[in-house]
Amino acid sequence: MKNLxxxxxMAGADKAPASTPRRQHSFSLAExxxxxxxxxxxxxATRRxxxxSAARKAAADKADKAD
Incomplete structure (x- = not known):
């Protein structure tokens, strides 16, 4: 077997390897x-x-200072 x-x-060709084609997402307006x-x-929910947790920490810090 020969090594090919x-x-x-080509000059100016992109050096990055060809990637897989991106999947087209077609979501309906409701989705x-x-x-x-x-x-x-x-x-x-994250903000709440x-x-x-900030309120609990502040309350714990306030209780520590009162002692």
Whole structure:
């Protein structure tokens, strides 16, 4: 079995290897709205959780200072 020569690249050709073609996502308007609503809900829950943990920490710090 012979070793074949490497294929030559054309001048100015992109050095990056060819990637797989991107999949086209075609979501309906209802699906897009549902996804955005879910993300907003998750974001709100995260903000509420962060606010609650900050309040607990502040209360614990205040209790430590009172002692």
């Amino acid at each position: 020569p490497a294929p030559k690249r 897009r709205v549902a996804r955005l609503a879910w993300m907003e809900c998750a974001d709100g 959780d962060l606010a609650a």
